[in-house]
Amino acid sequence: MNIRDSKAEALFKKINTVFLCIVAVLCVLPLVHVLALSFSSSRAAGAGIVTLWPKEFTLEAYNYAIGRSQFWRSMGISLSRILVGLPVNMVLTVLTAYPLYMYSRSFKARNFYAWFFFITILFNGGLVPTYMVVSMTGIRDTLWALILPTAVPVFNIILLLNFFRRLPKEISESAYMDGASHLRILFQIFIPLSKPALATLILFVFVFHWNSWFDGLIYMNSSENYPLQTYLQNIVVARDFEMYSSATAEELKALAEVSDRTTKAAQIFIAAFPILIIYPYLQKHFVKGIVVGSIKG
Amino acid sequence: MKALPSAKAKRNVPLHLMLLPAVILVLIYNYIPMLGVVMAFQRYIPGRGLFGSPFTGLDNFKYVFGLSGFTSAVRNTVFIAFIKMVTGIVVPVTFALLLNEVRAKKTKKIIQTMIYLPFFLSWVILAGILRDILSPSTGIVNKFLMLFTDESVYFLANAGIFPWVIIITHIWKEFGYATIIYLATLTTIDPALYEAAMIDGAGRLSQTWHVTIPGIAPIVILLSVLSLGQILNAGFDQVFNLYNFSVYSTGDILDTFIYRISLDNLQFAIGTAVGLFRSVVSFVFVVASYWLADKLTDYRVF
């Protein structure tokens, strides 16, 4: 019985691995195609002859996006946004998730707070009122306009408080009985034990800050202060064909000199690059996990 | 042993303090703007502000609800969003479980990285690729289908198929990213439970059934409840880049519908009214499911 079971298991494992590999390849093929496009000449891209390998290799698309001072400027703004925004988000997430993790019998106001935060996921005032408040609080055209309005990531907080609840209760309870302060329990017990969850949230927050572009457009007073994604959005993605319709012959030529396809393709990789770099470091934590038992004792 | 109420309240002071910064920020940047919803009941005139614009009762709602195409847009939205929601839970959970069965750490990591990559493609560029792949004359999908049938399928211009194209491509793009949460959840299951199950003679399948699935269930329930908030959100970027006139009957969603109106009519109030409608519907669904989860599984999601 056991032997048959493990034979079936071995077969399942093989099929499972093969299946997952096929899915993984299906996920990556279009990406490889886009990568190939980004390194191909615009002629080859337009002719539709690029499949999974660059044709008529060139860096022109990358040059177009990167080869201006504004690119590096915007890159700097994006990086500072993350350097400030990520810690702000994470600190607020952790500080908020801890009291909310409590059950209402030990922290009465907890339910009120939980709904107070949760409501903001469903209801929002919309773009214009938010813009007005950002203006009124005097942070428009500063880095803070990209950070403060989204400083409290409620979705992440709810996720984290649920992870906190999965930690063995005995630890925190005994610490609490020993008179440890809340902050101490949070920082010395909860945080070390929640590395997988925190790694996940850091990834989410990183991706969020890195990919946001609309707030940069709305809150910044000068296109020179755009974060990277806002800059990239503007150079190609939303190219408006109305511009062509009323352009003079000389403007048309200037418009035509840029190929849409390869530049868009390059844009994706330029934009995703930093995320692909940090990903493996975070992945370590949420794939492997930690051995809860060893700390428990 | 029981602490006195006052002492307990005192010990809770730090908890309030910990919440304070977030409370202030949310009040300023979320709650104050929320008062903007009064716009939904006004003919909003920019120069006069929120308190100077004339109130028109439910006129904005009547106007939007009365437009031809609105009901069909809502129906399409709910259909697409609902299936996306269900598959958005089932597919990543299944993948996380399957991936969990892979013992070779390297393979596991590589697969995990690969399925997460499509998340970074934008719909603008994916739409171009999909049009090529799904083309009835030159697309690879139809070339494959032609091995079995004679008739090619015009996926993107067939009203019956279009919503499914939207759903499937959405899953393909997003499931890898969503899997991450479940992988993180799997790491929090106490290994002792597996050991105990093994001692009881449980095989892999029965371990999965009796330990893993109950272990991740709370997070699955949580994310299901939260995703109900998206019941009227079918994904603007995706549909906008893929739809065409021949699939309006099944593919036009609330956001694309409103987008087209606002191009010709700078009606801030209409957008707000539709936003409020969406929020209220989501709220009802989320509260109902929150309550259901509490009653049926005794689990408070937040």
Added chain:
Amino acid sequence: MNRKKLFTVGLLSVLVLFSAFAGGQQSESTEPVIVAPGPFGKYSPPIEVTAFKITKDQMSFQPGEDLNNNIWAKLYEEELGVKVNYVWTVADAQAQNKVNVQIAAADLPDISTVGPVQFKSLYESGMIQDLTQAWDEYASPLVKQIFEEEDGGVALGQVSIDGKLYGIPKTRENLDAVPLIYIRADWLENLGLAVPRTIDELEAAARAFAFDDPDGNGEDDTLGISFTGNLNDPIGGMNGLFMGFGAYPYLNGAKEVWLNDPSSGEVISASVQPEVRQTLETLSRWYEEGILDREFATRDLVKISELASNGKLGIVYAEHWFQWMWPMPMAIINVPEAEWITIEIPTVDGSPAEVVLPGSLDSTVYVANSSMKNPEVLVKMLNLYVKQLSQSSPDYAEDYHVITKEDGEKFITWHYGLVQSGTVGNAYGTGRIQEWYKHRNTDYHQHETAWVADMIDQIRKHIGDHEEPGDNMWNWTTWMWGNPEGAYSINLKLKDEGRTFVNAYLGVDTETMADRISSLASMREEVFTRIIMGGQPISAFDTYVQDWYKLGGEKILGEINDL
């Protein structure tokens, strides 16, 4: 204690809120208004006006210069005594999002650059002021000549409400919108076909292109005729085909086309006329027979250009700039044997086609904030722009248009101007090129403006009487555009022969129009597409006509005819 704190925070927030939403708190200062009489009168002491700028991707500055310090900024200061302060800038691709938010928040500088829909909203909110008086008093004779006589007041009318002028319109050559056909002459020749003059001949050509292997490569890899799924695009749009049937449901940029009915003297809708039905019937037959590309519903402008530039598609309805639509310039490299020509749109009965054109407003209006003290500054800036850059101005100065450095680097300086209007060039440019063709002289650099001379250079290189080896691709595009049979020359011909007429209603959207026109348009596109693709019988058109009147069309027509 915590409750108290919460309460304080709450109270504070409400206070902030009230001040945030109070709106319209303009402080009225009592400073005297400085006047500077005359179209070019200088303010003394100088005044400052605020504005925002929609920046273009191609906009670059010489070292040491920027938006507030450049040739145009200096001109405004020195000539007019006006210092322009740009309080914010936004890149053009996404500019409308930003401008809409600024409008909704009622947070606009003295001078704004907006689109027609925003213009209407600003007017209704009372946020912009009447410029009628400023125009009458300050517009220079040349400006009045261009806007009131040459343009016949069309553009001014498009930004006037109840007879009052509420903005300075940016103008364009409405002739730009003439639909043409780009067709492969070498394919016609291979198949022994003449250049199509009628719809039947066009059908024959399309059928042969689709089925008779026009490129002779032995493969069934060519399409007959194709369009974009949008139906109303400037490239691959169906408007030109419809016009060949005497039907006018489409005009690029217009949600609905309005016609003058000579019998009743009233304005009627173009999309509900019987000629439209006839065109749809033809299209649906073409679709069924495979003459019309079966995949047109998912084609876009880029795809159409790709197909054409790669020798898969030989007939494209397009406006005069198709050869510049990427990757179309590659056509000459991808398929060297391809011989593209432009022809007039064929008609059902072979009679010369008549085409409908949009107004001359180029979807941009410059408006003055209602709090602005010197609204005439807009008119003066226009005077200056026209003075420096109009082809008919004796003071034309190339440096205000483009500066070419010794190393060949170009700075397009006209982008720096604030009010840019009244200087349309395509018809002028083509006219000059045609003039050159007559004599083929070589001294044109001395008496033509730089951009015309550039184009003649390119054409000379293309036709081969110039010794320097040229950049084929760009020379070809310019030649396609400007040669005596070329794209824009056909536009000029239609104009000269009086075969163009203008959309009968160009004013600001009426009330019902603003409310209903986009849902009516959606309904139209869905029904038309389904009829063409065989999803609905032609009788669906009759239902569409009824629905159109019922769902707001009737009311809109009433509003237009009452004006």
